[in-house]
Amino acid sequence: MPTPLKIPSCQQRHAAGLMEDETWVDLLKEKKDGCDLSHACRPFNPQTYSGASHCTTAELNAAVLESHFLHRVATEVAMETGVTVKEVKEEARSILEEMSQNLQLGFVRLMGFVLTKVLKRIFTGVFFNMDGLNTLQQAVKENPVILMPNHRSYVDFLVISYILFTYDIPLPVIAAGIPLAGMSIVGEILRRSGAFFIRRSIGSDKLYWAVLSEYVRSIVRGGFAPVEFYVEGLRSRTLKSLTPKLGMMQMVLEPYFKSEVFDITLVPISISYDRVLEESLLVHELLGVPKPKESTAGLLKASRVLQEDYGSMHVNFGRPLSVRQLCEGRINRGHYNLIPRCRTHVDLVQSPTAQEQACVSWIAHRVVRLQEQGSLLGPWPLMACLLLRAPAAVLTGEGLPWRQLREETLWLRRLALDFGALLKFPGQWNNVCCLFSVSDLHRSVVQRKEGRIYLVEEERDIPRKHPLSPEEGVLRTAAPLLMLAAYQNQCLHIFVRPAMLAVAARIAGSTQRDELLAAFCFLQVVFSNEFIFVPGRSHQDFEEACSLLEKCGAVQADRQEVTVAPGGQEVFSFLQELLQPFIHSYQVPRSPFQVLTEKHFLPTVRNKATNLILSGDLGTYEALSSDTQKNALSALRRLEAATKLRNEYKVNLAAVRRIGDALCEWLDRNTFIVLKVLFITASNGSLKAFFFSSLSL
């Protein structure tokens, strides 16, 4: 058996829903010298859900197509579109063919064989928590189980199935984006390894929603296999958790809402990487380079990633959550219970109630938050935080002294521990060799020379015919900086609540609790796409921030006031600086946009941000990131200051005034804060463009 590895502090384990005596097992340890083929051919005898009846792929598909629900929807669609029900049902059949999984053990073994070789090559260790896995093993016998991992890499779903296969746990069927199905041969292998394929933007396609939701509900109801889906909807390019998508979440919970199952178990899974395989590609996407189309040829070309070292990865199976318990007091299932319990009625087409929608959103956010809390952090995310505090010019020019970085990392480690981070630092980590090995692992981002650490600039050694334009120069610096920012983001969830309190203190210019709370809540609204806040928990988040800051001695708090403690300013400044790039990025160019169409939004803002960086008016490269720009736009729409009309964004003047008035209260009280609301009148006099607010600290 692989040797278990103990991880630190039980207090942190509780925060992440980890169990007592958590042990980490290295999946690769035995396989390093073992036979890959014998692992792939191992006997596989999982114990399945006790209530499940065996069902083949064909039987499952037939049940979906013959369901009363689909018949009702097909009839409605036929009436709405003027075609026959038979034709609509034919379309439903082809949707299902495109979608459905066809899990076969032979293909899983084939994948297992290849995967063992790949994992051994690129990772020094693939760790998982054995206790979490044992609990999962038990849970799959008792209720339908939904696996909900965070999503940072294509490796995520491969490793989860690999672990379950290795430990005799039923293999999941996995919601996958449809482009993967289009990869020749590979798409079919994935389908036969458990992937079912869903279109990316379903929009208002009623028939598609009906087929997909009936398909997913049938699997959950029948408990044929655990369902795995990525609630964030895609790999996070910023390595920060993404706002959950609610479509699949709604579908997997519905059988419980409709009392078709007694309970459903949700298992949050946190996957953390020392180094992410796709780090460079994902950052370039943030900078506007189109994502390469998923193709088998592309996959083969990308095989050069196998030459690199990616350190280790950790898969943390979180504590299973009972949907029944989560929904207690939130969902009234009474109105379904009033309907006679025969198939015909249970299947009636009913939109989710407002109560259900709120509950779905709450559960989805809660799971993502638990994923964050279960993530393991090594020294590198903390080092990235500290490196990013230095201006880009310092990092590319004179560099930072090693000694300083080491001391500051020690300081930040203590703070992160106080804030409940799950840290995994190598034994002798502050030994200089250990720090060197961390930076060597990230040589695509930093390099060290003569006691200093520098940012790597892209394509430094590539001979060029023409000198770089200033704009190209900005992008060249931006790529490694955004990578560094992404690694910093891995630990941001630890600091974000205290950091928001530190910023709120600055905005409110007061030590009164109620004023701080108001400013804190305002910041939560503005940044609710950047960071995960569970709906309805603002007050608890605020209290949590106060108590964490109290714990590390940065503030003194009583019922009325929260004041910075003597000696707390260092922590406060660090936390304020942590949020500064986000605050600066939510800043708009002053020159007027003539038209703000959806298509032009990202390139226009990116160009403007590039110019601001060049002129020295903007110090943060994160403003170039398309994710940040989209989040800022969402914030404006949420604040009802910008609305989308077809493919154009329009300003709501009344909302702008309202927000402006509200912001002015703070403005008057604190001269350090400048809140600008810029809205631009197009030449025809109608308000056409856009506004942004910026907080300059």
Ligand SMILES: CCCCCCCCCCCCCCCC(=O)SCCNC(=O)CCNC(=O)[C@H](O)C(C)(C)COP(=O)(O)OP(=O)(O)OC[C@H]1O[C@@H](n2cnc3c(N)ncnc32)[C@H](O)[C@@H]1OP(=O)(O)O
């Ligand atoms: C031994 C080794 C083994 C190895 C073995 C390897 C195994 C290898 C397997 C490979 C496996 C790959 C795995 C890849 C992993 C991914 O590919 S991750 C990407 C795919 N997965 C996901 O995206 C899951 C999460 N996404 C969702 O849940 C999304 O909601 C959906 C379902 C995809 C839909 O997305 P969307 O169209 O963007 O919709 P969304 O924004 O959620 O909602 C749009 C609107 O529809 C409305 N709506 C929601 N639900 C409904 C409904 N039921 N009816 C009507 N309208 C609805 C919404 O209210 C919303 O309305 P508005 O608010 O816009 O007015």
Ligand SMILES: O=C(CO)COP(=O)(O)O
């Ligand atoms: O999530 C996916 C498969 O893992 C595909 O989506 P992205 O490539 O956009 O991350």
